[in-house]
Amino acid sequence: MMTGAAAAAAMAFALTKEHVLVEAAEAGNLHTVERLLRDGADIEQRDWRGRTALMSATHANQVATARRLVEAGADVNAKDAIDDSPYLYAGARGQLGILRLALDHGADLRSTNRYGGTALIPAAERGHVEAVRMLVEAGVDVDHVNRLGWTALLEAVILGDGGERHVQIVRVLLAAGADPALGDREGVTAREHAQRLGHMRLAEVLEAAR
The missing domain is CATH 1.25.40.20 (Ankyrin repeat-containing domain)
Known part of the structure; x- marks a missing residue:
């Protein structure tokens, strides 16, 4: 049975792992994104802005990273704290690479x-x-x-x-x-x-x- 300290450490690691995924996606650090996905990071975990890793990659127009996340099952319609989604944001900003990805992977046109x-x-x-x-x-x-x-x-x-x-x-x-x-x-x-x-x-x- 895991001790209280061990459980807290495990929880801290999990939270850090998800946080790192969002940051790595925004920075376009594809190597780190790949590693975290292999390690089982929650691809839909949100940061304090309500952004998933895909949303953060979209904000930074990191097309290659966004593609990897979408291929791994990231939701192109997942909204952040201000009701933007990767699909909506890419469309509004004219980010054609990510917009194409979103349209090809289930963008909710409504x-x-x-x-x-x-x-x-x-x-x-x-x-x-x-x-x-x-x-x-x-x-x-x-x-x-x-x-x-x-x-x-x-x-x-x-x-x-x-x-x-x-x-x-x-x-x-x-x-x-x-x-x-x-x-x-x-x-x-x-x-x-x-x-x-x-x-x-x-x-x-x-x-x-x-």
């Missing part, structure tokens, strides 16, 4: 972030053209409305810079069936927002889609 938005909405806002293409092709709802009352189309116009990337994104969304007639909570459409913001190229594209 999952939402703390703003009630899908991965597509922040990807559109931040001008991540290829991420938007990937998410649209995967089947994310192009007309999903977040807690602000905005769709991906509205957010690309309202929070985008009106430049070439956002013009491309608006074209991709429209081609995928996004409804240009959907307005915000006040009924203001993406075209009307584009006109008010002086984003004339966006306004022209949206006018043609009416």
Whole structure:
């Protein structure tokens, strides 16, 4: 039977092992990640931020490490303390390598972030053209409305810079069936927002889609 001191030591080792896994994943230390997985570390253990090893690797865009963790069964939908998951974060940040991994390994296309938005909405806002293409092709709802009352189309116009990337994104969304007639909570459409913001190229594209 294990003594109290031995049990405490074993528990401390276990906690340290899981903590090291998260840190190693974030640092992209694939050798350490491999060793800890072989030693039986809990792949879904979370740190004080609620992040799993995969989530930490995603934050640091450690693609090789993320791939190894996903191959070992890491959950691409496991959310942290602020309702981000590896899938949602990679989509929002335009991290194409990890986003592809997530989409190929069970990403929940209906999952939402703390703003009630899908991965597509922040990807559109931040001008991540290829991420938007990937998410649209995967089947994310192009007309999903977040807690602000905005769709991906509205957010690309309202929070985008009106430049070439956002013009491309608006074209991709429209081609995928996004409804240009959907307005915000006040009924203001993406075209009307584009006109008010002086984003004339966006306004022209949206006018043609009416």
